[in-house]
Amino acid sequence: FCHGYVFFSGSYYLPLYFQAVLGATPLLSGAYLLPFALTLAFVSAATGVFIKKTGRYLPPIWFGLVTMTIGYGLFIDLDVNANWAKIIVFPIVAGIGLGPNFQSPLIALQSSINPRDIATATATFGFTRNLSTAISVVIGGVVFQNQMFKKNAQLVAGLGSRLANELSGGSAGASIGLVQSLPPAQQAVAKEAFFESLRTMWIMVWPIPFFLKTVQPKQISY
Secondary structure (H helix, E strand, O other), X not given: OHHHHHHHHHHHXXXXXXXXXXXXXXXXXXXXXXXXXXXXXXXXXXXXXXXHHHOOXXXXXXXXXXXHHHHHHHHOOOOOOOOHHHHHHHHHHHHHHHHHHOOHHHHHHHOOOOHHHHHHHHHHHHHHHHHHHHHHHHHHHHXXXXXXXXXXXXXXHHHOHHHHHHHOHHHOHHHHHHHHOOOHHHHHHHHHHHHHHHHHHHXXXXXXXXXXOOOOOOOOOO
């Protein structure tokens, strides 16, 4: 649950950061997300190879937990202006942490139960992960929108009440295109509000990996 929660937060809110704060187009934000997506895919595959060769699944789980915590903590330090080192390196670190925990916990689960329960356990595993992704978007959205609402006075001072209302609260995520149409001075005010609100959301997500718990089942052998 915790892994799915954290994973989907990165997949959903990193593009929002790229578009709202850095001014990237939807297509370009997808390109910016490639270091994150490709890294977790490669590391997930490499984890499967590691488990097959060693028969050990607990080291990848713990390694992923620690690295994922570090990676999402780094997201708090993303800049309001494009910093290419952070845009590339931080998602890579997060991807390295996410990759090992896609399949390793499932192997740990299946090795710890009776064979007749494997189908039920696998289905429950998938359901729990899917449930966590939905909850992740809702809670992250609530935190982000509340922070944007708190920035209303700052936005009114820099943009006027009409534009501030369009960028506050529940309208914030749907008004990204409006930011790009503003003059440079007003863009800076809006981007700063988006940036600070997303930073608070990352602070909320960052400690979630600490709640990942693993059992100590007997290691599988091949």
